[in-house]
Every structure is written in structure tokens, then in C-alpha cells.
Amino acid sequence: MFGLFKKKISAAVEAVSEKIAGGSEKKEIKPEKSPLKEKPVEPVLKKEDTTTNDAPKAEEPKKEEPEKKGILSKITGTFTEKTLSTDFLKDVLWDLELALLENNVAQNVSETIITDIKKSLSGKSVRKKEVREIIQNTLKSNILGVLDLPKIDIEAKIREKQGEPLVIALIGFNGAGKTTTSAKLAHYFMKNKHSCVFAAADSFRVAAIEQLEEHAKNLSVKIIKHNYGADPAAVIFDAVAHAKAKHIDIVIADTAGRVHTDKNLLSELEKIVRVNKPDLKFLVVEAVSGNDVVEQARVFDSVGIDGVVLTKWDVDEKGGAALSLCHTLKKPIVFLGTGQEYDDFVEFDAKEVLKSVF
Ligand SMILES: Nc1nc2c(ncn2[C@@H]2O[C@H](COP(=O)(O)OP(=O)(O)O)[C@@H](O)[C@H]2O)c(=O)[nH]1
């Protein structure tokens, strides 16, 4: 998981660090050559450059620089200290931005990360080793900032229901893993000593009910189903009634896959929400989704998503979908699907995920 992401990002960080550490010398020369041209066009850059490089440099800093270097070189002996200009960073960080984009990190997320790195480095005199550290730390803190959203305490939610069943609706496109996730969720809750019932609310897709029935049999979970073509809101309603009657803790509703251009299907989902008021609506998304994941998320969020289950984490080589989703929805990833078995299901922890990348 995150294999390609890790490889590409590490390679980009390395390449960028090398370029910055090795090439920043040239950049110091450039602004001195055309200070008059830059002054009126980019006043902001100019301010930074003049304070660090340009105007003072031409006269006084000549004295300061050797002094600084003298002291520091005495300590380390081996570093290259360079002042980094904004223009130079802009060129060089493109490699890193490209690596993020290639790994399905949405453009606005990549831009935020790159802007932050630029801010951290701009106008600074840094050593080669520091460049890498600054880039890595900025990347890490940005990614953590996006992924580490307040968690949903499902146990607390169950307690809050005070004996009424907690209703969880799984929504998302066909093939995303909703039915598989329904089964994994039931297995997860039963391991935590909670009882579950399935609502076979995908009454649209061929064999959807049988697929959930198979899981119900394997897991010894009761399934409430109607015929194909039935109103999914009614199926969930019946499952909730069953849970209330039998004191079952959790209703897991497996809904039909929806195509965002199909307004009928989306309005059906709205009806499910209106009639059954699920306590938690989880968007089930494949980690292998490309950047269209952002569009999917926006569409489904029209019914109000509480959290995300990111499936097929085991086959994802890129990892950007997770970042883009969290950044767009500002809703936490709650679980990761990590394989085809019932136990291939883990609570999402942003810090753990980051550990596997850096
Ligand atoms: N490798 C892997 N496959 C998964 C995962 N979750 C679901 N799948 C597979 O994805 C396919 C579609 O899943 P399904 O639950 O039927 O999706 P649905 O159409 O949203 O209900 C099935 O072949 C599942 O076995 C996962 O976490 N990892």
C-alpha cells in the first residue's frame, strides 16, 4: 500500500533537495543581474530578495556572508549554505508537485503543500541536509493536517442510542466495495460484542441481494430483504423495526451503487436518508480511484456524508485518493478495506499511514 506514492515522493524529495542544495548558488546570481526589472513587477518577491540577497548584498553583506560561513563551517566543515529565492524554488519544486499529481493528489492539495514548502524555504540559508528535512517535514505535516480529522467514536454513538439500533448506511458507486464492507463491518462489530442486522437495500443490481445473503450466512447475521425493485427505504425501515424488536445494536444498510448523473437514483438515496435518518452515512470509495474521487465525493455529500470507508487499500499504489477525499469532504476516513477477507479491515489512523510513507 502506498508503494508507488512512497517511491515517487521520496525520489522527488531527493531530486528537489539535490537541486536546491546544488543549484541555489545560481539563483543568488540571477536576481543581482536584473534587480531593476523585478522591482516593479513582483514587489513581494523583491522585498524578500532585497532583504536577503540584492540591495544590501551589493555593498554591506559581503562582510556578513564570509563571517557567517566562517563560523558555521568551523562547526560542520562540509555543508553548502545557500540563500533560496522564491523564483528558484518555484522552478525546482515543480518536480515534487508533479509527483504528487501523478499520485492522484488533487491539484488544490498539491498546491497547498508546495506553497507551504516554498514558504518554509524561501529566503532561507540552508544546508543540503536541512533542505531535505524541511521538505519532508512540511510534506508530513501537510499530509497529516489533511488526513488527521476528528475521529468518529462509533462506540459512543451506539451508547448514545440507548438501546435503539444504530443505523449505518453504506453508499457509493457500484464496485466500490459496499457489500463487502457491510460484511466486514458486521464482523468487526460482532468481534466487539455487538449484534447486527443487514438491510439488503440494493434492490436494483442483479444478484446484489444474494451476495449479501451469502455474507449473512457466513457470519450468521440476520438479513432483511424485499424483492428486486422494492423501495430501499422500506427495506431499511423494516430492518430497523426488526432490530428494535430483537434488541439488535446495529443496522447495516447496503445500498445500491449510484451513478451521479442519474438523478432518480440519487433522489432514491435522499429518500432513504429522509425516511430512515441513518446515524452514520459512510461513503465507500476505492482507494484505486483516480482524481474523479473528488467529484464522486461532492455528489454523494449532497446527502451528507459522515465518514469514508476507503477500500482496496491493499491494491492502491498511489494513495492520493485518501488525501484528495479528506481535503474535499473534511470528513474522516473511518476504516480501510485491506483485502478480500472479513478481517481485512482496519480502523484508519492517519499517523500510522504516514509512518508507512515516510
Ligand atoms: N482487494 C480488495 N478487494 C476488495 C476490497 N473491498 C471489496 N473488494 C472487492 O471489490 C469487488 C466489489 O465489491 P462489492 O462489495 O461487491 O462492491 P459494491 O458494488 O460496492 O457492493 C469485489 O470483488 C470485492 O471482493 C478490499 O478492501 N480489497
Ligand SMILES: [Mg+2]
Ligand atoms: Mg453491492
